[in-house]
Amino acid sequence: MNKFESELKKGNFIISECSDCKEIVWPPSNYCNKCFGHVKWRKPSEIGKLIEFSKKENVNFCIAEFEEKIRIMGTLIGEIISPKIGQRVKLKKCGLNDGQFNFTMALI
Amino acid sequence: MNKVCLVGYGNTKFSRENISIDSLLLSATKSLFEQNTNLNQKDIDAVIVSTNDNTKYLAAILSEIAGIKPKIAHTVESLCNSGANSTVSAYSYIASGLAKVVLVVGAERYDSPGQILDWDKSRGEFKHPIFWGSIFTKSHKRKFGTTEEELAIVSAKNHKNAQENPHAYSHKNYTVEELLNSKKLTEDLKVSDCSRSCTGASAILLASEDISKKFSSHPVKIKGIGQKTVSAGFTKNANFSCMQSTVDAGKMAYEMAGIKASDVDVAEIHDAFTVCELMALEDLGFVSHGKGAKYVKNLFDTENRKINPRGGLIGSGHPLGATGIAQIIEILQQLQGVAGKRQVENCKVGLVHNMSAAATSSTVLLLES
Ligand SMILES: [Zn+2]
Numbered sequence: 001m002n003k004f005e006s007e008l009k010k011g012n013f014i015i016s017e018c019s020d021c022k023e024i025v026w027p028p029s030n031y032c033n034k035c036f037g038h039v040k041w042r043k044p045s046e047i048g049k050l051i052e053f054s055k056k057e058n059v060n061f062c063i064a065e066f067e068e069k070i071r072i073m074g075t076l077i078g079e080i081i082s083p084k085i086g087q088r089v090k091l092k093k094c095g096l097n098d099g100q101f102n103f104t105m106a107l108i
Numbered sequence: 109m110n111k112v113c114l115v116g117y118g119n120t121k122f123s124r125e126n127i128s129i130d131s132l133l134l135s136a137t138k139s140l141f142e143q144n145t146n147l148n149q150k151d152i153d154a155v156i157v158s159t160n161d162n163t164k165y166l167a168a169i170l171s172e173i174a175g176i177k178p179k180i181a182h183t184v185e186s187l188c189n190s191g192a193n194s195t196v197s198a199y200s201y202i203a204s205g206l207a208k209v210v211l212v213v214g215a216e217r218y219d220s221p222g223q224i225l226d227w228d229k230s231r232g233e234f235k236h237p238i239f240w241g242s243i244f245t246k247s248h249k250r251k252f253g254t255t256e257e258e259l260a261i262v263s264a265k266n267h268k269n270a271q272e273n274p275h276a277y278s279h280k281n282y283t284v285e286e287l288l289n290s291k292k293l294t295e296d297l298k299v300s301d302c303s304r305s306c307t308g309a310s311a312i313l314l315a316s317e318d319i320s321k322k323f324s325s326h327p328v329k330i331k332g333i334g335q336k337t338v339s340a341g342f343t344k345n346a347n348f349s350c351m352q353s354t355v356d357a358g359k360m361a362y363e364m365a366g367i368k369a370s371d372v373d374v375a376e377i378h379d380a381f382t383v384c385e386l387m388a389l390e391d392l393g394f395v396s397h398g399k400g401a402k403y404v405k406n407l408f409d410t411e412n413r414k415i416n417p418r419g420g421l422i423g424s425g426h427p428l429g430a431t432g433i434a435q436i437i438e439i440l441q442q443l444q445g446v447a448g449k450r451q452v453e454n455c456k457v458g459l460v461h462n463m464s465a466a467a468t469s470s471t472v473l474l475l476e477s
Contacts, residue, residue, distance in 0.1 A: 026230070027228075027229055027230055027341055028229075051348075052243045052246055052247050052250075052348055053243075053246065054239075054242035054243060054245075054246045054294050054295050054296045055294060055295035056238075056239075056242075056293070056294040056295070061234050061239065061242075063243060063343055063348075071230060071343035071344070072230050072232060072343065073230060073231045073232045073234045073239065073243075073342075073343060074232045074233075074234075075232075075233075085250070099226075100233055101229045101231075101232050101233065102232050102233045103232045
């Protein structure tokens with residue numbers, strides 16, 4: 001299990017950033033996919049923007065983008081009337097259970 | 109570089125049957141030999157298997173049970189476009205002179221492990237293909253005003269075309285109204301918008317042009333190849349109303365062949381979901397962006413079979429590793445003028461579009477009679 005997964009298991013969302021060229025490496029990896037430099041791990045901004053969304057039964061799901069780079073699919077919770085693309089979202093919860101990754105976001 | 113032709117094919121009926129992967133591979137190979145009586149096992153220099161099945165060493169296994177002792181034998185796996193990818197490998201072996209005759213066999217079981225890409229963690233718990241299908245559909249609706257009825261027409265057309273395809277998984281015909289009432293899977297997708305994973309196998313034979321007449325009186329040339337992989341992860345697609353890998357692969361194939369979209373007479377398009385057919389037609393330059401639905405409605409209204417004459421993935425079923433090969437067979441039959449009731453009149457140039465994992469990778473082939 002890498003650092004991303006062990007932290008996610010504890011409910012912490014961390015990302016990898018290259019120590020040399022400062023590129024954010026997403027999906028998380030031990031080496032930079034631009035210069036192959038070592039990465040360091042840090043918390044990203046919890047505020048992102050809504051890229052797209054849909055709904056299955058009563059579960060809203062979306063793609064959100066953080067720091068203009070990190071895109072994740074997750075559950076969109078809270079009152080959702082007419083969400084707008086580009087609207088701000090906050091990462092509320094994340095985890096890793098039985099090999100299953102999950103992210104929960106809310107519109108703000 | 110040697111020129112490369114398609115010279116033979118073998119088909120099996122797509123189904124939901126529980127058949128072992130080696131039996132599937134053998135049945136398509138047997139069908140190919142039966143339809144190509146000039147072909148001897150000794151002629152085959154390379155055997156390539158296209159599948160997502162977890163069984164190891166399948167190209168050697170198939171070679172043994174089909175009595176072939178090839179120089180080159182291996183599997184190609186690239187999720188849903190394993191078929192077109194293996195054909196590109198076969199092309200390269202012949203073009204380079206490493207092989208003269210290559211057998212490519214694609215097969216998949218209904219319970220294929222190739223439907224979900226576990227690696228793509230950015231999809232969170234939304235790993236099933238219906239989630240990326242929903243995102244693409246929502247995005248296309250938002251950008252171009254695509255309606256549920258327009259999507260249902262894609263499905264109605266492909267189910268209708270599949271009625272004349274003896275190897276299709278289902279021969280049921282549906283009205284647009286029936287499809288509009290089909291079960292909703294998500295806010296943006298109905299059951300009728302989705303292709304269905306199934307069991308099936310398809311085989312093709314490629315040969316160097318100089319010996320192609322030995323195997324076929326109507327060899328079909330592979331004129332253009334384009335392939336592009338933009339990422340592995342779905343969320344890396346730059347936007348969700350256009351498939352960049354398809355745009356790029358199409359451009360490469362057109363350039364290599366010296367052919368324009370307007371020259372294409374018949375095409376097999378990777379309609380994993382209804383919206384994918386619209387997007388691919390736009391991305392491959394058949395129409396401008398946002399005009400795919402109008403184009404398909406016209407095909408449907410005029411009973412024109414130009415796009416997905418065998419019924420596409422939605423009409424025929426989608427046995428992942430066999431799909432690209434089945435698409436190639438359809439275009440080969442069309443260009444040879446032997447497609448029977450599915451025949452598109454006077455076709456000389458055909459296109460195959462096969463893609464994988466939420467359009468993160470696409471392959472486009474241009475064939476000419
Ligand atoms: Zn770097």
